[in-house]
Amino acid sequence: xxxxxxxxxxxxxxxxxxxxxxxxxxxxxxxxxxxxxxxxxxxxxxxxxxxxxxxxxxxxxxxxxxxxxxxxxxxxxxxxxxxxxxxxxxxxxxxxxxxxxxxxxxxxxxxxxx
Amino acid sequence: xxxxxxxxxxxxxxxxxxxxxxxxxxxxxxxxxxxxxxxxxxxxxxxxxxxxxxxxxxxxxxxxxxxxxxxxxxxxxxxxxxxxxxxxxxxxxxxxxxxxxxxxxxxxxxxxxx
Numbered sequence: 001x002x003x004x005x006x007x008x009x010x011x012x013x014x015x016x017x018x019x020x021x022x023x024x025x026x027x028x029x030x031x032x033x034x035x036x037x038x039x040x041x042x043x044x045x046x047x048x049x050x051x052x053x054x055x056x057x058x059x060x061x062x063x064x065x066x067x068x069x070x071x072x073x074x075x076x077x078x079x080x081x082x083x084x085x086x087x088x089x090x091x092x093x094x095x096x097x098x099x100x101x102x103x104x105x106x107x108x109x110x111x112x113x114x
Numbered sequence: 115x116x117x118x119x120x121x122x123x124x125x126x127x128x129x130x131x132x133x134x135x136x137x138x139x140x141x142x143x144x145x146x147x148x149x150x151x152x153x154x155x156x157x158x159x160x161x162x163x164x165x166x167x168x169x170x171x172x173x174x175x176x177x178x179x180x181x182x183x184x185x186x187x188x189x190x191x192x193x194x195x196x197x198x199x200x201x202x203x204x205x206x207x208x209x210x211x212x213x214x215x216x217x218x219x220x221x222x223x224x225x226x227x228x
Contacts, residue, residue: 034216043118043204044157044219090156098170100147100208100217104156 002027004074004091006105013081013112021076021108023091032094033074034102035065037087044090050074061085081112117141118207118220126226127195135190135223137205144210145169146188147217148180151202163188192225200227 004025013019025031032051036044048059055067065076076089088107095101117140127133139146145164149157159172163182177193186207192199202224206217 036219041221041224043120043221044206046216046218049216092156095170098162099215100145100162100164100206101159101170101172102147102149102157102217103159104149106156107154 002031002093002095002103004033004093004103004105006089006091006108008108009106010109010111013110015083015112015114016080019078019081019085019110019112021089021091021110023074023076023105025072025074025091025093027093027096029096031074032099033065033067034092034094035059035063035074035076036090036092036104038090038107039087047076047089081110083112083114086110086112118143118205118218120203120205120220120223122223123221124224124226126228128228129195129197131195131227132191132193133195133225135192135203135205135225137188137190137207137220139186139188139205139207140218142209143207143218144186145208146182146186147206147208148188148190149204149206150174150199151204151222152198153201157204160190195227197227200225 035047091105092102119138147162148160151157161171166182202222205220208215
């Protein structure tokens, strides 16, 4: 069975500092991994995905994620955080047999303080 | 913003009632998935529709059912509502692409069951 884990319920960072939101995965076979962001009272917005290829994936709004097969991780990063990045971030892995079935983590609340 | 729309935005029902939620997929997308997001949790896959047929289902009882129409829009129906059905219901659409396509989410319908 596939799953992802987000070990931190909340991450606090000062504006201008780098941020990391952690995600680890458990899949059999090659993982298809995604990051989504959710603002209050809004749906999920796609940030980036890893299918294959380079381990460093660049996405929307200056975010990037590093795929690490040996550590089964897919951490979300940004070199310089903005207050407007404050939101709920979800990591997800795609089901190996049903490509439109995603397994989501429990989410990490990112707080960026001025 | 994605081109996925959902209606209504909010809904209040009482236990035992039935509810229908609607979703219009993004142009060119023929696959629609529904997710339930309880408060403080990640989205949980309910089911997926492709070419007007259910094509994959999560761990939800049969009182959760759906439809997809020829224009690829979709409905989620929930019968005999229970208090635990209170959640944000998200619809996501994607293009046919053999597993490489991203799902794009609508803003959701927030259902409250009293």
